Amino acid sequence: MSFYGLVDGSESSLKNFLNKLPGVDQVGAESRAATLGTRSIKTTSKKWAIETAISMVDLTTLEGADTPGKVRALCNKAVRPDPSDPTVPSVGAVCVYNDMVQIARTHLDEIGGKHVPVAAVSTAFPSGRASMEVKIQDTQDAIDAGAQEIDMVIDRGAFLAGKYGLVFDEIVKIKEICGDKAHLKVIFETGELVTYDNVRKVSYLAMLAGADFIKTSTGKVAPAATPPVVLVMLEAVRDFYAMTNQRIGVKPAGGIRNTKDAIKQLVLVNETAGPDWLTPKLFRIGASALLNDLLMQRMKLTTGYYASPNYVTID
Amino acid sequence: MRLDVKKTYKLYINGAFPRSESGRVFEIKNNKGEFIANPCLASRKDLRDAVVAARAAQVGWAKSTAYLRGQILYRIAEMAEGRKDQLIAEVSAGEKVNKAAATKLVEAAIDRWVWYAGWSDKLSSIYGGTNQVSGPYYNFTIPEPQGVVAVTADSLLSFVESVGAAVCGGNTVIALVTGGASIPVMTFAEVIATSDVPNGVINVLTGSLDELAPWAASHMDIDGLDITAINAKKRNELIAAGAENLKRIHAFDKGVTPTRIISFMEAKTVWHPIGV
């Protein structure tokens, strides 16, 4: 088997490829991300940026306390983030646990949200500590229930133990199950991988194995989608594109709570991977609280007044 | 009565003892006006050759461990001690001082080597350090040799003080020596030649400072110049000539302190990020 003509999937070919990647200097990467964080964007572009960010949000609820009611409310918000303004776009997707997929899908379809995909977290999310059979079943269940996007977690333990082949095979297997029914997002949990060198390696590992998107975190571990982590992942998709002519998406998730953070992410995308990536097809932001702040900032732009949380819905 | 076998005093360049390419010598007489020796009157071409030798020896000497340099400098003291009587006799004759004074001078010269020998591996602890910069960087400063240094001397002791300071920090040296001191200094060169000092690290030219120093001051491949033995009135001209390559030119009129060593060293500061 050949993956993009770069590796054959064997442990040794993966080691050979990944260990030859250039290192990441922590201070340098953080300093570059910080500098980009000082960019400010044009007022006319700001509305576009906010709306783009809204369309990139994977509106997420991943709680043990999730109920059908909670999920349906979230779907309403996803389709019409601002009930008072129909020009606000729908979000990128609704992201829920496996057992909520069908509820979300059915409700979205009922309220005119056919265009909003449901993403399911999968493969024993968030820890990934289960047998391969369970992970496969988990994924299959989600797809059968109507998930069009699968957010799988990798086996971080295996990665840290250097068992790249094992991690690779899992991704390949899940990708097979997704087939053409669902997009595959691969979650790294970068907070557990710790170093930027690992982030770079795992990004390539996932891309080679067939990921459509690479995603930072589950949202359950901090730190999550810090700007330098996203920077390193964006560098990876940029360079992977140069190697393979294939554009892979990036999804930061966790810790992006306000408009300022979101716009910083868009600046990172624009400056690193380039404007081609400024689309929900290639960039998503996993978040829950972020959406309301985006809406408030949008209100400020439309009305000229600073907004109050009382005017945005809390679902 | 047996006729003395007299010594021919030559130059010391790149570990060898050649005559001056110019074929010139100058005469040294003792207090009674009796002939002692005809040391070489070195020319600018001898200087040129000495600089080439010193430059070639530079990297190796600078790179050798400070411990090794210290041991070699101490070895010079050991070897000099063994030839103390000869050095006293030659200082007495060449520098025109009585035996007691000559003894003191030679002993001071030998002890000075011992002092320098102990400095070589302490310089970066005392004159370097880590700097607490505001940011995730490891930052340290170390003194490093400037390169090739020319020094001037008019006595054995001033030769030792100036040469020792420069080589202790890792420089290679061309010593310009004048007058009667040429006699003990060239004997000292034999001490150096038998003390494990690599060829070219110390080179000795005897002759006229008036003639040689301006060539040294304007030489573009000499990095430092010690003008302590130059008459105060003649220093300005050398300083001005040395400006052409911004030579580090110093005179030490107040005795020997470690500053003399450091004056022919450059502070090198290195930054590196701290990260995982």
Place this chain on the structure above:
Amino acid sequence: MTFEYSPAPESKSIVKIAPQYGHFINGDFVNGKNHFPTINPATEEVLSQISLGGKTDLDKAVTAATKAFSKWSKLTGAERGKYLYRIARILQERAREFAVLETLDNGKPIRETRDIDIPLVAAHFFYHAGWADKLDFAGLGKSPKPYGVAGQIIPWNFPLLMLAWKVAPALATGNAVVLKPAESTSLTALLFAEVCQQAELPAGVVNIVTGDGSTGSTLVNHPGINKIAFTGSTEVGKKIARAIAGTNKKATLELGGKGANIVFEDAPIDETVEGIIAGIYFNQGHVCCAGSRLLLQENIADELLVKLKKRIGKIRVGDPLDKNTDLGAINSKEQLIKIKELAKVGEAEGAERWSPKCDLPAKGFWYPPTIFTDVTQAHRIAREEIFGPVLSVLTFRTPQEAIEKANNTPYGLSAGIWTEKGSRILWAAQHLKAGVIWANTFNKFDPASPFGGYKESGWGREGGRHGLAAYLKENN
């Protein structure tokens, strides 16, 4: 709709520029003569009229400084330190004002003046304030003494920062100062005079006389000066070295450079690209320690150049007051002409020139970020300091060859090393003949870190204990 950065200009309203300035002598602003315009190099707009100081002005300033010195040097170090702390705090309070003024007068981006120049200025005063009562620990024996009156001549590339590098250690050690700013960038020095007044610094301790090279030359040759501190070209540095031969004046010289930035095959490539950018395009390349010679290991050269060019294409050139600007205006017409001339020579000598497409403003002095490839050590652009946003790219095959090429210059100010191999970093750092070596980073500065060059890059150090020592006489 596309993603556009806003022209996010910092407001100019924070600064007040007088139509005309004199000098600052003995604690007062005094009238000057022979005014010449100082302009905003980004717009060519005249900002103010600056006085060309002459012998009379300098006589007054040196007299004031000499008089002030006798009291100032006798103050306890603790008291002197408190004045410096005051200055540091006032500089922090008025940081934005200084940043905007510096950007207006110099042409450098507000991002740099705001985030780098002015914070470092305050840091320098704060650092040296702490030294004032600890001079016994500076390694120069007990109670080392100041020289007297320091004549300080500063360049236009980092106007206020170079002032701080010079004034802060001079004052901490008990010297008094006569300072001459560069002719094209006097405004922040004159604003600093106001800070001295607000800090109630005793009259005459700091005097500022504006002017051009002739003013500087008169200052260097003034018999009342005991210590010279100069930052500028090697050519002028040599003149100063000649001028002070035969005097008792001590000198610290920070001169030119042609820094080698060496990239080994195992470099952290993306951060290396950033470091190359920081090395040559920071401050429009008007940096004596710029990494202006890029030495690439040949086996990664092509790959790195692709990335580098892509990244250079992202550099935002334009209005220096725009917070998004990366590369501002060239400081003067003369400098722009010099850059253009050397670039022309580079092309004539067969090097390949490349710049990204970028729209340069119609008014003002501008030069696009530029690289030259196929450069060898024999090219003038590999030997001469261009002092602009122009990078010369050379290749090497082995670490030894890299070091030989890096050291093959009369300069010795800075060098860069990019590799993930620790032992190679230390090996390269040991063999490079340069006063400041940045490994896996570039163009970082700090008051605690000594700065200065080997060989023709200057005499002495500024910053850290080493820089402090340059203002003190050893006591033994």
